[in-house]
Amino acid sequence: MEKKRILIVEDEKPISDIIKFNLEKDGFLVNVAYDGEEGFELIMKWEPDLVLLDVMLPKLDGFEVLKRTREKNQVPILMVTAKEEEVDKVLGLELGADDYITKPFGMRELLARVKANIRRYDTADLKDSEEVPVKSYKNLEIDMNKYEIRKDGKPLELTLREFELLRYLAERENKVFSREQLLLEVWGYEYFGDVRTVDVTVRRLREKLENDPAEPTYVMTKRGIGYYFHNA
Ligand code: CA
Numbered sequence: 001m002e003k004k005r006i007l008i009v010e011d012e013k014p015i016s017d018i019i020k021f022n023l024e025k026d027g028f029l030v031n032v033a034y035d036g037e038e039g040f041e042l043i044m045k046w047e048p049d050l051v052l053l054d055v056m057l058p059k060l061d062g063f064e065v066l067k068r069t070r071e072k073n074q075v076p077i078l079m080v081t082a083k084e085e086e087v088d089k090v091l092g093l094e095l096g097a098d099d100y101i102t103k104p105f106g107m108r109e110l111l112a113r114v115k116a117n118i119r120r121y122d123t124a125d126l127k128d129s130e131e132v133p134v135k136s137y138k139n140l141e142i143d144m145n146k147y148e149i150r151k152d153g154k155p156l157e158l159t160l161r162e163f164e165l166l167r168y169l170a171e172r173e174n175k176v177f178s179r180e181q182l183l184l185e186v187w188g189y190e191y192f193g194d195v196r197t198v199d200v201t202v203r204r205l206r207e208k209l210e211n212d213p214a215e216p217t218y219v220m221t222k223r224g225i226g227y228y229f230h231n232a
Helices: 013-025 036-046 062-070 086-094 107-117 160-170 179-187 196-209
Strands: 005-009 029-033 050-054 077-081 099-102 134-136 140-143 148-151 219-222 226-229
Touching: 005 013, 005 036, 013 029, 013 107, 029 036, 036 050, 036 062, 050 062, 050 107, 062 077, 062 086, 077 086, 077 107, 086 099, 086 196, 099 107, 140 160, 160 179, 160 196, 160 226, 179 196, 179 226, 196 219
Parallel strands: 005 029, 005 050, 050 077, 077 099
Antiparallel strands: 134 140, 140 148, 219 226
């Protein structure tokens, strides 16, 4: 199988060197950009399968790179935040990051996050699904295997996490899951994030799926418990 391509956008060379070394040892093809401008250019030209994007960068900061990238494509982006800054995490997710990791982090945790967030389009990963691959709802069509979704016949751009959360709920329609359960099941068991990640992803999903995100008809809140997919 072709090697997965990972772009590291990180201005501190000692950090990018050690990440690159470990990712290559694990079988990834790695490229490094040392500032935001170069990072954005490589995302467009080199077409990585996943981007590790530092927040504090020269020329363009990580949020700006994220914003510009999301105008063009939905490549999985893992934000790297320098400290435990709540605002950074939430802002990154709001702007369409798939996940974040906080410095300093261990290589095991980083590799687990990278693997959990890399796009799983490969046919090898699709064959275990016994579900009907395309599901239709009122004005939605979800192709569970191809990661495609159409609203009123028009394709929607979802990030990997948004799609996986939707798929998880839609495959278990009308069953309510707590935010902790969803973190575990959708983000992966090695995820040590906080439950607001789920809330932000649900909000972004509603903005894309619903005619009126304030009055959702698909991804519903069960007050005090969690979320479920409603199929009327
Ligand atoms: Ca930096």
